[in-house]
Amino acid sequence: MLFYDQVHMDVYRTHDQHIVETVVFAGTNYSKTLISVTNQIGCPVRCDFCYGHNFPYARNITADEFVQQVSGALEENPLVPWYDPERPVKVGFQRAGEALLNKHFYDGFEKIAETYRSSFQLTTVMPNSDVSVKTMEKMREYLSKYHDTFQINVSMHTTDELKRKEMMRGFNHLMDFKEIAEFGEQWVREIRKRRIDLSFVLMEDNEVDFGKIKEMFDSKYFSIRFAFYLPSSEETARLHVPSDHERMYQKSREARELGYHCVQSHAGPVEGKWDTRPFSALKFLRG
């Protein structure tokens, strides 16, 4: 057997016996080879819709473990016949854990940038902690001179701030919307790479009010991204009902009418067949 064309999930065991998952998306349907890496063992944020709440936070991924996830995917994997070294590489800090709560994240990112010269994508809840503030300061300085893109997706999911905090129930120190708006403006002005995406996984019980968004977030600095919500377990399916296509189209229309660049994410050829969300390898291993 070979791995299914276009996706490969690596599962590593660390020296202290933790499991780390890394997913590679590649092939003709992808303009870049995307390597999606784990940020922490378990996740302290414990979003109520994520399978991760079954895996308590244990520790941070080290700088070397960040690099090994990329090198393992690109250099040491003879079972990935579809990997094309000519295709550009993008590294996504978007699997288990919150990268900006990891004090080793910056060092791992810098080593990957220096070694692979890739583009990057970070999915974050925008924590407001000493580690996240210091990390973003260093990132800002480094990225102002970096040649390629560093895309930030802010996990919003609703425009109801209180509800958002309740959903991210494991971690209390999130930036509020005003702070995210100020951060985004400064970041885009200084880094001059691309706008920040406000990302909504559409759940029927979650408000998405463009009146509030327009008041707060300038379309010069922020874009909107919608994705469908696929419950990760029976328990999360009971908590949140997925929205349908009609709501996504309606919300996308509203965003565009207000001048926002808006992307609708649909499940690609890989996501349509495989569960590739954070913690999915661990779910398979649990059986």
Ligand code: SF4
């Ligand atoms: S969605 Fe992301 S931030 Fe939330 S619990 Fe899962 S891994 Fe953590």
